[in-house]
Amino acid sequence: MNDVQKTDGPRLLDVRDLEVTYANGAAAVRGVNLHVDAGQKLGVAGESGCGKSTLALALLRLLPAGAKVSGQILLDGEDVLTMKWGRVRAVRWAGASIVFQGAMHSLNAVHRIGDQIAEPILLHRKATQAGAEKKVGELLEHVGLPAARAAAYPHELSGGQRQRVMIAMALACDPRLIIADEPTTALDVMIQAQILRLIEQLVAEQDLGLMMISHDLAVLSDTCDRLAVMYAGRVVEEGPATEVYERARHPYGKALSATFPRIGDPASRFAPRGLPGDPPDPSALPTGCTFHPRCPVALESCSTEDQALREAGPHHRAACVHAGAPLPAQPTAAPATAERTP
Ligand SMILES: Nc1ncnc2c1ncn2[C@@H]1O[C@H](COP(=O)(O)OP(=O)(O)O)[C@@H](O)[C@H]1O
Numbered sequence: 535m536n537d538v539q540k541t542d543g544p545r546l547l548d549v550r551d552l553e554v555t556y557a558n559g560a561a562a563v564r565g566v567n568l569h570v571d572a573g574q575k576l577g578v579a580g581e582s583g584c585g586k587s588t589l590a591l592a593l594l595r596l597l598p599a600g601a602k603v604s605g606q607i608l609l610d611g612e613d614v615l616t617m618k619w620g621r622v623r624a625v626r627w628a629g630a631s632i633v634f635q636g637a638m639h640s641l642n643a644v645h646r647i648g649d650q651i652a653e654p655i656l657l658h659r660k661a662t663q664a665g666a667e668k669k670v671g672e673l674l675e676h677v678g679l680p681a682a683r684a685a686a687y688p689h690e691l692s693g694g695q696r697q698r699v700m701i702a703m704a705l706a707c708d709p710r711l712i713i714a715d716e717p718t719t720a721l722d723v724m725i726q727a728q729i730l731r732l733i734e735q736l737v738a739e740q741d742l743g744l745m746m747i748s749h750d751l752a753v754l755s756d757t758c759d760r761l762a763v764m765y766a767g768r769v770v771e772e773g774p775a776t777e778v779y780e781r782a783r784h785p786y787g788k789a790l791s792a793t794f795p796r797i798g799d800p801a802s803r804f805a806p807r808g809l810p811g812d813p814p815d816p817s818a819l820p821t822g823c824t825f826h827p828r829c830p831v832a833l834e835s836c837s838t839e840d841q842a843l844r845e846a847g848p849h850h851r852a853a854c855v856h857a858g859a860p861l862p863a864q865p866t867a868a869p870a871t872a873e874r875t876p
Pocket residue numbers: 556557558560562580581582583584585586587588589598815816
């Protein structure tokens with residue numbers, strides 16, 4: 535993204551030409567470039583199956599064996615893809631850490647949460663038991679839970695509390711970058727808002743970088759400074775969050791912002807909702823622009839010619855033939871539905 539870098543040193547996270555192909559041939563991430571500086575919040579949006587989690591897992595080399603990865607993942611200038619395993623393990627906690635969706639599955643049901651948060655502190659920080667326990671108490675209080683909850687088992691906590699524990703665990707070794715993959719998707723709206731505010735507060739207080747992944751563009755645009763919209767493994771639109779959310783220049787970005795309207799926005803009630811069909815199977819991608827089969831404003835050339843990201847506004851880029859001008863008015867029904875004959 536072409537926004538101005540805050541410091542002269544290497545970026546906190548700089549992903550260049552990242553490609554991931556699973557062992558079965560699924561090209562899940564295709565030529566992704568993005569970056570996060572300290573204190574910045576990047577939102578990565580896209581429907582299920584667009585490659586967001588694959589991207590997150592690739593960043594810390596957590597992909598299953600057999601996945602082919604190329605490109606560069608520079609964390610503070612150091613390429614994660616060429617690091618020795620010992621270094622990767624250290625970086626996973628102290629460099630960058632991930633908060634996943636669905637804390638119940640990520641926490642171990644038979645261990646007290648305090649012990650689970652203490653584990654990486656003991657291992658990577660070589661802390662004493664007493665030192666680790668003190669840090670656990672501080673972390674719990676930091677995420678809005680009483681220190682005494684360290685003695686609880688995961689099933690004794692609510693969904694929101696468990697997600698707070700996951701965040702405390704992610705912060706255990708003072709990482710500089712947090713990658714949050716759908717951190718609030720499993721939570722109800724009220725709790726979701728609380729967790730989002732907590733993440734925002736922690737990022738601001740500690741000058742962390744945040745990469746937050748969600749299918750919900752409205753949530754991301756509320757929380758993040760910049761957005762990258764992924765479709766079929768590629769970034770198809772990127773720019774300042776408000777710019778992308780309110781003036782999307784890619785028809786996919788536009789459809790996503792219409793699908794997730796801001797609560798209380800009267801205009802959004804009249805906007806087209808949803809998008810027919812599904813993202814393509816990454817083992818059998820359509821020719822040309824991968825979005826063309828679902829695109830309400832596709833031209834004939836879109837089925838054969840792919841588009842690279844191009845300027846679409848201030849610091850705003852979109853990979854669409856229409857990117858240079860506001861999108862043409864969309865037909866009320868997408869072509870797939872409109873053209874269907876009985
Ligand atoms: N282990 C795997 N092997 C093969 N294909 C996979 C694997 N994991 C994910 N995929 C495929 O890669 C694509 C992207 O998946 P994913 O990164 O989970 O997307 P998202 O997080 O955006 O929903 C999907 O088509 C998915 O089926």
